[in-house]
Structures are given as C-alpha cells and as structure tokens.
Amino acid sequence: MGWRAYHEATKHTVERLTAERRELDWAHMPAPFRHYEGVPLVDLPAEMGALGAEGERGGAEFLSRLFYYSAAVSATKITQSGTRYALRVNPSSGNLHPTEFHFATRGLGEWPDGLYHYRASSHEAERRAAGGHWVKAVLEAALAPWSREARVVLVLNSIFWREAWKYRDRAYRYCCLDVGHAWEALRRAALEMGCEAHAYGHFLDDKLRRVLNAEGDEQPMLIVALMGDGVSGQGVNAEAAWWGGEANILSAETVAYPQIQGVHRATSLSESIAPVPQAAPGEDWAGGVRLPGAEKGGERYATVARRRRSALDFQPHAEAMPLAVLSAILSGAVEGHGCDFEGDLSGMPSSRFVTLYLYVHSVAGLERGVYRYSPGTHSLRLMLAGDHRVAAAGLSLGQQLAGNCAVAFSLVADLERAAAAHGERAYRYVHFEAGAVGQRLYVGAERFGWQGTGIGAFYDDAVHHYLGLKPEQGQVVYHFALGRAVPDPRLSETSTAAS
Ligand SMILES: Cc1cc2nc3c(=O)[nH]c(=O)nc-3n(C[C@H](O)[C@H](O)[C@H](O)COP(=O)(O)O)c2cc1C
Numbered sequence: 402m403g404w405r406a407y408h409e410a411t412k413h414t415v416e417r418l419t420a421e422r423r424e425l426d427w428a429h430m431p432a433p434f435r436h437y438e439g440v441p442l443v444d445l446p447a448e449m450g451a452l453g454a455e456g457e458r459g460g461a462e463f464l465s466r467l468f469y470y471s472a473a474v475s476a477t478k479i480t481q482s483g484t485r486y487a488l489r490v491n492p493s494s495g496n497l498h499p500t501e502f503h504f505a506t507r508g509l510g511e512w513p514d515g516l517y518h519y520r521a522s523s524h525e526a527e528r529r530a531a532g533g534h535w536v537k538a539v540l541e542a543a544l545a546p547w548s549r550e551a552r553v554v555l556v557l558n559s560i561f562w563r564e565a566w567k568y569r570d571r572a573y574r575y576c577c578l579d580v581g582h583a584w585e586a587l588r589r590a591a592l593e594m595g596c597e598a599h600a601y602g603h604f605l606d607d608k609l610r611r612v613l614n615a616e617g618d619e620q621p622m623l624i625v626a627l628m629g630d631g632v633s634g635q636g637v638n639a640e641a642a643w644w645g646g647e648a649n650i651l652s653a654e655t656v657a658y659p660q661i662q663g664v665h666r667a668t669s670l671s672e673s674i675a676p677v678p679q680a681a682p683g684e685d686w687a688g689g690v691r692l693p694g695a696e697k698g699g700e701r702y703a704t705v706a707r708r709r710r711s712a713l714d715f716q717p718h719a720e721a722m723p724l725a726v727l728s729a730i731l732s733g734a735v736e737g738h739g740c741d742f743e744g745d746l747s748g749m750p751s752s753r754f755v756t757l758y759l760y761v762h763s764v765a766g767l768e769r770g771v772y773r774y775s776p777g778t779h780s781l782r783l784m785l786a787g788d789h790r791v792a793a794a795g796l797s798l799g800q801q802l803a804g805n806c807a808v809a810f811s812l813v814a815d816l817e818r819a820a821a822a823h824g825e826r827a828y829r830y831v832h833f834e835a836g837a838v839g840q841r842l843y844v845g846a847e848r849f850g851w852q853g854t855g856i857g858a859f860y861d862d863a864v865h866h867y868l869g870l871k872p873e874q875g876q877v878v879y880h881f882a883l884g885r886a887v888p889d890p891r892l893s894e895t896s897t898a899a900s
Pocket of ligand 1: 575579710711713800856
C-alpha cells in the first residue's frame with residue numbers, strides 16, 4: 402500500500418469515527434517500557450552537574466545527561482482510581498511511547514565501546530554487544546553518511562503495536578510524529594552539551610535491522626549521529642562480544658494492522674535512491690504582518706525540558722500571549738534540523754516540507770484570524786479574519802483545547818514535493834519534520850512560561866476545506882495548541898532538576 406492510499410484510508414471523518422467506535426482492550430494494552438533480559442546492565446549516574454557544554458565529563462555522565470534531558474521519566478500521574486503512570490521528557494500520543502532508543506558508541510570517555518539499548522524505566526543502559534565497530538556498522542546502513550567522526554550514533558526504533566492498540570490503522574502517522582519529537586529532544590540535549598546532531602532518515606531498512614538484531618515488533622526509523630567536543634576521553638576498546646538479549650513481550654496478544662505493515666513496506670528502502678532536489682516554491686508575502694523581534698531571554702532548555710507537560714486544556718480567559726513571545730516561538734520552530742532528507746547535511750539548499758497555519762485566538766497586538774507563517778520573511782499572512790475558536794476545536798475532533806488556547810496550528814506538509822524528492826519514503830520524513838517542529842513549539846512555549854499540546858486527531862479534509870487548500874497544495878499532518886494550561890490534578894510528582 403503506497404502512502405497516498407494509506408493517507409486517504411486513515412483520514413478522520415465523522416462517518417468513519419462513528420462506524421469504528423469501540424472500547425479499548427485494556428487486558429492487552431502493550432507495556433510502555435522495553436527491557437532486554439540476559440544482557441549486562443550499565444548504570445547511568447544519577448549524580449549530574451548542570452547540562453552545559455563546559456567542563457570535563459566522561460562517557461557515562463555524557464550519556465546520562467543526554468537521556469535525562471531527552472527521554473527519561475520526568476513525572477508521575479495518578480488517576481482517580483489510584484493508578485500511577487510515568488511521563489517522560491519526550492511527549493507521546495496517548496502516552497504510549499512507541500519510540501525505543503538504541504545507541505552505539507566508540508571512544509566515549511571511559512565508556513566501553515558497543516551497542517546498547519536505553520532502559521527508560523530505570524535510567525540504565527542495556528549492553529547488547531561490545532566492540533568498536535558498531536558506530537561504523539550503523540552508519541554504513543545510511544546511504545550518505547557524512548558523520549564518520551561520530552562517537553555516538555542513536556537509532557530510534559518504533560513499535561507500531563504500542564500505538565495501533567489505541568489508534569489502529571492511523572497509528573503509523575503517530576509513530577512517525579513521535580520519532581520527530583524524540584529526535585528533536587535528543588538534538589536539543591546534545592546541542593546544550595556542545596554536540597551537533599546529524600539525522601539520517603535515508604538508510605537501508607533490512608540492513609539496519611540486521612545490525613541491531615531488531616526484534617520482530619521494532620522497526621528502525623531514524624539514525625541520529627552526535628559529533629563534537631561534548632565528551633572527553635579515549636574510550637575503552639572492548640573485545641567484541643554479543644549478548645543481544647531477550648526482548649520483553651509487550652502484551653499477551655497483538656492485533657495485526659495490514660495497512661500499517663503496507664505503508665511501512667512501501668516506505669522502506671532496499672537500494673540506494675538518490676534524492677531528486679526540489680526547489681521550494683517562491684513565497685508571495687506582500688501585505689503580510691511582519692513579526693516583531695523575538696522576545697529576549699526565556700528560561701534555559703535545561704530548566705524547562707523536564708518540566709514540559711502537555712496541557713489537558715487551556716484557560717480561555719488567560720491574558721493574551723505577547724506578540725514578541727509568539728515571534729520567538731515561531732522563529733525557534735523553523736531553524737534548520739540538520740538532517741539528510743532536508744538537504745541540510747549535503748550542502749544542498751535546505752528544503753523543508755511543512756508550513757505552519759495559525760488560528761490566532763488571543764495574541765496581544767494581532768487581530769484574530771487564520772494566518773500562514775512565512776519563515777523566510779518571518780511574517781504572517783492573514784487568510785481569514787475573525788474569531789475561529791469554535792472551528793479550531795471542531796477541526797481537532799471537537800477537542801476544546803484547540804479553541805481555548807491562545808494559538809492553534811495546522812501543520813501542512815507539501816507531500817507532493819516531498820514525494821517528488823524522496824519517493825514513498827517522503828511520507829515518513831514529513832511526519833518526522835512535523836514532530837520535530839511540534840517539539841520546538843512545546844519547548845519554545847515553556848521557555849516563556851506558556852504551555853503546549855500536540856494534537857494528532859483532526860478531520861483531515863475538513864481542515865483542507867477550511868484553509869482553502871487543494872489536494873496538491875498540501876495535506877495536514879499535525880495540529881498543535883499553545884496557551885496557558887489549566888492545572889492538571891493528576892500530576893503528582895515532577896522531577897525537574899538533575900538528581
Ligand atoms: C503526536 C502526538 C499527538 C498527540 N495528540 C493529542 C491529542 O489529539 N489530544 C490531546 O489532548 N493530547 C495529544 N497529545 C499529547 C499526549 O497525550 C501527551 O504527550 C501524553 O499524554 C504524555 O504527556 P506529556 O506530554 O505531558 O509527557 C499528543 C502528543 C503527541 C506527541
């Protein structure tokens with residue numbers, strides 16, 4: 402099944418939602434944490450200094466901080482019935498966390514070279530193999546590795562069943578968005594420690610699966626290579642060994658979703674296909690609203706990363722968001738990502754595929770309406786004037802938070818241009834990009850005391866109709882909302898600082 406058929410088949414409509422209504426099968430909810438049995442466990446130190454580029458630090462400290470500020474458990478919620486569940490630094494649709502973090506290291510302080518899996522439940526590393534060749538082996542699966550000097554290479558795997566349990570066939574979209582969020586969380590934490598992160602979506606799927614010995618339910622989705630002086634030392638050249646480990650069973654029963662399998666197969670690569678560069682369309686922004694200079698300051702990433710939470714809902718009568726804050730959030734959301742599929746690594750002109758449409762409900766100094774954002778000129782073009790709060794909530798499957806927030810977003814991907822550049826594989830890439838932009842919206846808002854919520858549920862074609870988009874002009878792939886969160890009574894413990 403190609404991406405077009407999959408995308409059409411998984412659009413939300415009122416009729417489909419009514420026909421598909423059913424209870425969740427709680428007895429077979431997949432476990433949110435993966436463990437490998439029969440492998441050595443390596444402790445990641447809990448005692449950490451501040452997240453920063455300065456100072457000497459060894460491999461264990463580097464990895465501990467990297468995950469602590471990108472993927473670790475950061476809060477607990479308790480439901481009315483007393484059930485406790487964990488929340489993490491990276492957000493996830495339905496808090497189901499399909500993304501697993503595998504990583505290979507070489508020459509990383511005193512840390513033994515090898516292949517590992519991050520055990521998020523206890524903030525430990527599971528050592529699946531020892532040896533100095535794993536970084537190279539992972540990078541060799543990428544079709545144009547520009548990161549030969551990388552000392553840490555992460556592979557973000559996805560477990561589709563974790564999302565399909567709730568979202569059924571539409572889950573592939575959520576898995577890809579989730580990868581985008583996790584990638585950006587990693588990139589940002591690495592950046593704070595003086596590292597650059599290069600992401601590769603263009604790799605040979607089966608080859609990488611073989612390198613990782615990935616279990617049947619995990620599929621590699623993105624490689625993230627870290628480079629720079631963020632870590633010191635020579636590394637421990639361990640003798641080659643293989644443990645592999647036995648992956649835990651996530652639920653007694655799983656349900657197969659052929660459309661997910663189909664789109665994943667269609668977007669897999671078995672041979673090198675060179676991207677065909679596609680020029681980004683020119684922008685006619687005459688008459689747009691030029692955004693003012695971005696608000697200066699804002700809290701540091703290290704302070705807000707673990708505090709970030711999705712708002713359950715927003716306060717509809719909160720004070721308006723200052724325009725300079727919106728300006729700062731928008732400019733931060735569209736900076737370069739450093740990835741092969743946008744041309745950033747090869748020196749090709751950078752080519753992003755996602756455009757932000759804003760439903761401005763409450764921003765000081767900006768009239769209400771629907772706008773399109775131009776990153777090139779950092780300006781907004783008014784498309785529909787007036788109050789769109791009811792429509793924004795309605796388009797997001799009736800979720801009130803999209804109407805109660807200060808600004809709601811539709812992220813629209815130029816899928817035709819992406820597919821002309823990358824073929825079927827483009828379907829993954831536009832969702833990775835949208836997820837990464839979403840992560841920047843979360844973090845950008847938190848830095849200025851505002852909050853966000855990713856919204857994966859929307860009536861696709863109703864959004865296109867509302868925005869006046871013809872099919873060839875783009876497809877909505879993500880919604881988002883920013884505002885002042887209402888307090889969440891279920892939030893019981895939050896760990897923000899390094900412990
Ligand atoms: C791709 C994606 C889609 C999401 N869709 C929705 C949504 O439609 N409605 C909603 O209220 N929250 C949505 N969320 C927020 C998640 O429910 C939230 O991230 C999760 O419960 C974990 O909470 P946290 O973000 O506070 O860690 C989404 C999050 C992501 C990453």
